[in-house]
Amino acid sequence: MKLSRGRVPWLLVVPAVVGMAFLVLPLAGLLIRAPWSTLPQRLSEPQVLEALRLSLVTASIATVVCLVLGVPLAWLLARTDFPGRRLLRALVTVPLVLPPVVGGVALLLVLGRRGLVGQWLESAFGFSLPFTTAGVVVAEAFVAMPFLVIAVEGALRAADLRYEEAAATLGASRFTVFRRVTLPLVAPGVLAGAVLCWARALGEFGATITFAGNFPGRTQTMPLAVYLALETEPEAAIVLSLVLLAVSVVILVGLRDRWLGAAA
Amino acid sequence: MTLSARIVVQRPSFRLDLDLTVGRGEVVTLLGPNGAGKTTALRALAGLTPLTEGWIDLDGDRIERRPAERRPIGVVFQDYLLFPHLSALDNVAFGPRCHGASKAEARLKARELLDRMGLSEFSSVRPRRLSGGQAQRVALARALAVEPRLLLLDEPLAALDAHTRLEIRSELRRRLTGFDGATVLVTHDPLDAMVLADRLVVIENGTVVQEGSPAEIARRPRTDYVARLVGLNLYRGEGDGDRVRVGDLAFTTEEHVTGPAFVAFPPRAVALYRARPDGSPRNLWEGRIDGIERHGDNIRVHIDGPVAVAADVTPAAVAELDLTPGREIWVAVKATETHAYPA
Structure with a gap:
């Protein structure tokens, strides 16, 4: 230890060790208590597979939705100046800190059958979002999009504007500049944002269960299945949790150079 | 007369105010110390910095209100600013593509230009693997690919080391002679200015202090800055x-x-x-x-x-x-x- 000279500062070391144990022990417990022998069999149960499939599909669609809407939004925040831009930026990041359940309630009030927009959707198209798979996507996108917007906006602000000027002198319109110069230059930032967004969508619980409910095969994603299984089949809950843990670790490893590398 | 401009850019602590005329095929060099306003003048001509007052007349067209992408210009930037994610060929083809050429047409044109620059074998290479001199030629090819009527070069030799600079300078002179539009070049290096220019415009503190052929300016400096550049003792x-x-x-x-x-x-x-x-x-x-x-x-x-x-x-x-x-x-x-x- 570098602190070998002088007295060990126990007041710092003890809480640090407790904190580390607090973070690591639950994960270790998950690994220790996992029913390793019956794992393959558990994993191939139709209910587990269904929840897994639904989670992957909805998280991926939600990520695409976030990319389509969030990248232009990030561009607007990073590259243009208009009155209220700072306020808009603050509003966009609200879902980052908002309890997801509140997000779900808010979505219900707006997109629910009797909601402000939902009412109109229902009467005009006979189409309603709550308690459908599409509703799951909406809930996940609502919670996850700020992660993407923040990551892409940061990348756009860090990008060298002079390349965009060079493109303009070559006759490129603003959209062409964005498509052929800006976007390729910030691609690593967009990718990192998308992965973060996807991970957030995959783990979404509160907004989903509030807005989309908990119907197996339709709206019951992995986190919902874990919660439900815990009451009836604890072993199944552990197995599902292990899958989510594995996904988290894979994402962390995949992005380690981008985040942990910068901090180290 | 090809280019005739009055460029006024007002900043809180700085005012650029100059008249500039450049004939067909003529190379005019803006020479001045750092902060004199040379690059601001170039950016104003390119449409990247708005004019506070004045006009830009190019072959009878008033272009000062057009955005950069709608001006018939080509710009070679300091550090060249080649798009790092595109090959040399696609960098050169970028302009023609934006002007409505098909992908095949644009690439054909880019290939011809790279051939003329002696860079045929580098067409598929990414900019970071090009040497300074090669990158400069790709940047020039990219600027010329849109067939500009006004070519703007910002410190085109500053990014090169002393050894390659000598060679590239005379080569650039040759290529600029071959261009029949108006050329405005910005430099703070007197030797670059003397070699590359048909006419020198010396700028200090945002205004023109002297104008003339390189020989004239070398013989008869009118400010201490110019005298120092050309290595003369000067008194009034x-x-x-x-x-x-x-x-x-x-x-x-x-x-x-x-x-x-x-x-x-x-x-x-x-x-x-x-x-x-x-x-x-x-x-x-x-x-x-x-x-x-x-x-x-x-x-x-x-x-x-x-x-x-x-x-x-x-x-x-x-x-x-x-x-x-x-x-x-x-x-x-x-x-x-x-x-x-x-x-």
Whole structure:
């Protein structure tokens, strides 16, 4: 230890060790208590597979939705100046800190059958979002999009504007500049944002269960299945949790150079 | 006349105000110290910095209100700014694509341009793997690919090391001669300016201080900045026939000037003496050595006195005369190398 000279500062070391144990022990417990022998069999149960499939599909669609809407939004925040831009930026990041359940309630009030927009959707198209798979996507996108917007906006602000000027002198319109110069230059930032967004969508619980409910095969994603299984089949809950843990670790490893590398 | 412009850009602590005309096929170089406003002028011509006042007339079209992407220009940026994610070929093809050419047409044109630049074998290479000289040629090809009527170059040689610079400079001169539109080039390097320009426009503090052919400017500088660039001692005084009075001194000169006048002579025309020389040559005064530095094969001695002057002497002379800072010394300037011209 570098602190070998002088007295060990126990007041710092003890809480640090407790904190580390607090973070690591639950994960270790998950690994220790996992029913390793019956794992393959558990994993191939139709209910587990269904929840897994639904989670992957909805998280991926939600990520695409976030990319389509969030990248232009990030561009607007990073590259243009208009009155209220700072306020808009603050509003966009609200879902980052908002309890997801509140997000779900808010979505219900707006997109629910009797909601402000939902009412109109229902009467005009006979189409309603709550308690459908599409509703799951909406809930996940609502919670996850700020992660993407923040990551892409940061990348756009860090990008060298002079390349965009060079493109303009070559006759490129603003959209062409964005498509052929800006976007390729910030691609690593967009990718990192998308992965973060996807991970957030995959783990979404509160907004989903509030807005989309908990119907197996339709709206019951992995986190919902874990919660439900815990009451009836604890072993199944552990197995599902292990899958989510594995996904988290894979994402962390995949992005380690981008985040942990910068901090180290 | 191809380009005729009046460029005014007002900033809180700076005002750029210059008139600029460039003929067909002419290369005009904006030369000036850092912060003089050269790059701002170039950016204004390109449409990247808005004009506060003025106009830009290119072949009879007023283009000052058009955004950069709708001006018939080509720009070679300092550091070139080649798109790092595109190959050399696609960098050059970028402009034609934006002007509506098909992918195949644009690439064909880019290939021709790279061939002309002697870069055929580098077409699929990404910019970061090109040398400085190659990157500069790709940047020039990219700017020319849109068939601009006005070519703008911002410090095109600044990113090169001294060795390649020499070679690339004469090559760039050749390529610019081949371009038939108007060219405006910005540099702070006097040698680049002298070699590349048909006409020099010297800018200081946002305004034009001198304009003319490189030879004219090298012979008859009109500001201390230009005099330093071309390596001459320059004084402003009052002409009176074959003499120009500068403070307490009177320079005898080759030319006859009456009224406000400049006197200029090269440091090598200055001779130094420990004691007052016999026969009392004209243009003689006593001063004190202020500093000594190496200058090429010679030694440059800066002398304070009635006027500050730079003298070039041989290392042998430095030893012989025991030239050290603070020493009193006699300074003589040959009248035959002293030029006078109206201020």
